[in-house]
């Protein structure tokens with residue numbers, strides 16, 4: 321890994337799309353929407369800044385893309401800034417990310433220096449003048465240094481599984497965390513011993529986004545046709561960045577076991593994110609594992625593929641998320657919302673979504689994943705029931721409207737305590 325960096329990406333404030341709150345009434349009911357408006361009224365005109373490390377690719381960007389316009393619609397003044405850095409910076413932050421998820425890693429002093437130098441450049445480039453600043457994940461954590469000049473409320477939103485962090489990386493980052501007013505985690509098991517308040521925040525999906533809106537069968541079919549996928553045979557799908565922690569090669573091996581017994585196809589749909597430099601190598605690993613099988617479709621999709629991903633999810637027979645580590649796994653939420661049977665690893669935040677044999681099936685290995693896929697392929701009635709129950713579970717717990725309410729509540733709470 322090289323250790324020089326410059327701020328090369330000029331990305332900031334990604335494009336966001338308008339949202340109308342009343343459109344959620346058929347999904348969550350008028351009382352819920354009224355309650356949101358009532359809570360938001362107490363924060364009218366307040367400024368909110370969200371900062372993360374990529375404008376596209378990955379769950380955080382997915383959420384912010386919808387959270388910002390929804391807060392706007394509710395009368396707040398939110399904005400979204402993206403950390404910039406060179407490839408070597410993102411190699412370091414990806415290594416930190418994997419290490420915080422528990423992977424072995426020997427950090428060197430140059431890695432820490434590069435991390436601090438790049439975040440300092442971002443500190444100078446970005447403006448921090450909002451009532452509430454929410455910093456997402458470890459990459460932008462040191463931006464808290466900017467607080468010296470500007471007060472406001474600072475919240476750290478951690479989307480990753482911190483239950484077994486690499487001690488050196490965590491010792492380096494922890495002092496920054498202590499300077500925040502509060503921290504938000506996706507699962508009670510991720511919480512650490514911290515001197516600041518910790519809150520449970522489930523990630524969420526927007527049922528009205530291009531990724532999740534209803535798509536008719538004809539449009540689904542044309543997307544399958546576009547990618548050369550046969551609509552007449554079962555489709556097993558994993559949507560994920562090409563990241564080793566998502567174990568796409570493990571998915572190929574699970575599919576190869578299933579294929580011995582049942583004719584089916586595998587679709588691995590993924591893309592890249594600015595903050596994930598490993599994508600290309602992992603994509604090649606997948607291609608090697610696929611070994612020329614024409615029924616394996618490894619799709620490297622551009623960031624504007626929400627509609628295609630939506631169609632693939634809706635057209636698939638079984639959705640898989642075979643992560644080795646996972647903060648939450650929005651792709652699981654997306655599959656459940658589409659009433660699909662989901663087989664996913666029992667890691668990180670996934671068991672909050674997949675209640676085994678109620679909203680999907682959990683697995684612990686390649687063989688276990690293959691077994692559960694085969695089980696679902698031969699029990700379509702059960703597969704349908706799991707999908708329907710999964711949809712209700714998402715409606716009750718993981719929609720963006722609940723998430724926005726939690727943010728508003730925490731902002732109000734911070735205001736009261738200042």
Ligand code: UDP
Nearest residue numbers: 378379380382560561589590591649650651
């Ligand atoms: N995603 C996407 N294109 C891709 C791969 C993933 O739009 O090529 C989306 C996916 O639909 C989901 C999010 O990125 O909304 C991934 O979130 P998740 O929590 O599953 O994983 P993360 O990438 O944040 O670790």
